[in-house]
Amino acid sequence: MKHLKYLAWRLAAGAFVLWATATIIFVAINLTPGDPAITVLGSPEALPTPAVLALIRSEYGFNEPMHTQYFHYLLRLLHGNFGESYRLHAPVAHLIGQQIGASAKLILGAIPLALGVALVLAVSTAKRARWLTGWFDFIEVTLASIPDFILGLLLLLAFSFSLHLFPSSSTQGWTSIILPILTLALPIAARLSQVLRRELEEILEQPFIVTARTRGLSDSAVRLGHALRHALIPTLTIAGVLFAGLLSQAVVVETVFNRQGLGRLMSDSATNRDVPLVLGIALLATLVNVVVNIIIDLTYVIIDPRVEK
Amino acid sequence: MPASLAPLLAVEDLRVDFPGGREQVVRGISFTVARGECLALIGESGCGKSVTLRTVVGLAGGVVNASRLEFDGADIRRFGEAQWRQIRGGRIGFVLQDALGSLDPLRTVGREIDEPLRLHKRLTRAARQARVIELLRDVGVPEPELRAAQHPYELSGGLRQRALIASAIACDPELLIADEPTTALDAVVQTQVLDLLAQLRARNTAILIVSHDLAVAARLADRVAVMESGRIVETGPTQQILRNPQHPYTRSLIAAAATVHAHDKIVVSTAARAPAEIEIEVRGVSKSFKGPDGQLRSAVANASLALRAGQTLGIVGSSGSGKTTLTRIILGLEQADAGEVLFQGRPWQTLSSADRRAARRRVQVVFQDPLSSFDPRYTVESVLGEALAVAGYKNAPQRRARAIELLELVRLGEEHLKRRPLELSGGQRQRVAIARALAPNPAVLVCDEPVSALDVSVQAQILDLLREIKQKLNIACLFISHDLGVIRRMSDEVVVMNQGEIVESGKAETIFSAPRHEYTKLLLEAIPVLDVSAVAAA
Incomplete structure (x- = not known):
């Protein structure tokens, strides 16, 4: 019951964030000086025909009073109708639907890989010999600070051009996705591992860890059974921020590896000022953020019973 | 020598070094513990007693050397990790000082007690569960089924310490090691925990206990070993050591303990003086909090008191008695539901925020643990x-x-x-x-358990200092402690709190010599008192 109440509260908060994003976009479109129909099309250079302008005006209801427009706008969004991209001559929802699969594969592959690598690295190196943690720290700092596109290029150079293990660019077959996933996952794994190790080192000093050892627990059981759970709490907070940023990082990676996906659609929509498409993608990014945060918040409750209180 | 009389634990010339440390932490100590016997290691912080304990379970973390280190005839110097893991928790139970920190805060108490059973006994899940409940009942935890499902933070300090002991004795260890098991507890709970340990010893469990408190050792131990900077300076039967200490360090420890718990005070009587100005007055203050079940629980009920310049008012009570809430209300950090607090005749509530800030500077606090209230970089x-x-x-x-x-x-x-x-x-x-x-330049100094975290000899010095400062600066002093010995030594007036109510108040001497309320009597009986007359005679 308490869990359900917490979930309901988090969902309501998420819905509010989505509504706020939609409203900000609405205000932005309507406050831009000039003809809002031209704004929707991108810029006057789009040279719209009067027929197109009339179509947009009737679709967005620019002739109606503002509150009616706003109401209709929200209603359309609720029905999943994000309008039409006039450049690509297709409904936004359809365009996103076409590309989302490729990006989702990339992101859903990167998240467990990043988490897994971070867990293994941090749990096995926390509070070990200084030289060992020193080396791993160095590698992690390097990985975390390299820009994504350089890491992608380096991986391409090594595994594709020299070793010929993976194709350099393609969206076909499972081998083509490995390097992009690595490019996306490694920097995140490095950052998470650093946070997790620092937390673990602090937790492993706690008296309850000594108590666990005095019961005859093995070192790995102490790390996995007692310390990890505590160290996960702050790590998840960072993970939430990093995972929510994956969509925008996918843009870079998809460009470097010349892959299909939302990334390409996103960068195209932004450079072409394709407002309906930007609106659709912005709402999608917000949705991803909201969902990631809800999942993280629910995970806190599972890890730490004190959170709900 | 028959096998049953051979010591369970034998330590000879034990030395422990920490690489990079300036000096040896343990410098050649020897002792034995027989089955059913209790040995107390006594000494002040930093003397190496905790490291000694951890050495016995192979968790010292330093370089260990000894000419003999045997547990039940087995040479534990040669133990590998697997052998250590078998005796840890199985044949040797270990109780650390701070029960809140020593139980995993994210696990239920039941799961913590279950852990050694799972590791060392081949029992079914149901049998283990039954054993957990049985253990909790054995150590005197009421409603064991409910408690087993709760987390450490949901339990009081006394219950936590019992749960920790239950987890240490889950596999019926032959040796129980306890590091300051009662330091964080108030007198009543301390007595209960010591009784529990005494019962275990009666069941033939050997106990090795570390304490800085001689009174605790006197109550439980058969023999005492006094440690000073890594060496045992004196060892022998408890009564002999207490009555006839040979080493000067032992004598100084006993003298310090005796002064803290001294019956005769050296305070200039304030009765002869004209009544001093009232600095803080509390009138009928009440405060309730919502409990986890949604019901209101009264933390402070209708409390009234007056604190005068140059006087010390002691507030005493067990943990959970409402001392802290009352103190926070007096400091203006918490709003009372009813009643008012007057600072120099003016109620906190009616002060403007600027006046309140100025007034707050005139009331200063000394906390129990200065380490956590200082910025470590300052x-x-x-x-x-x-x-x-x-x-x-x-x-x-x-x-x-x-x-x-x-x-x-x-x-x-x-x-x-x-x-x-x-x-x-x-x-x-x-x-x-x-x-x-x-x-x-405060008018009022609030001391919240200012010496609870300190060694006895240091306690005495700090208490003397506080008394001297109070007289020199004519400050009003509000002194909060669970330690009756400390309260008695410091206070002119005493307020005894129990479950949010002031059950008794008045002149310190009257309350200590002729307590009227049942709870005050209970508190007084629970103080572990050293046989001071014997010490004085020695």
């Missing part, structure tokens, strides 16, 4: 400088001069200005905390 000079800047000392040379004055007041010197909290001893830190509290 030097003593910056700690005091900050307080002095707030108090209106505008320029740096002035602040420095005043800081040195304050340090002299608490018997520290200019050389301490550049030190950081971690470079000071516990006693020195508490002196700095007092100096900081005195910086804005």
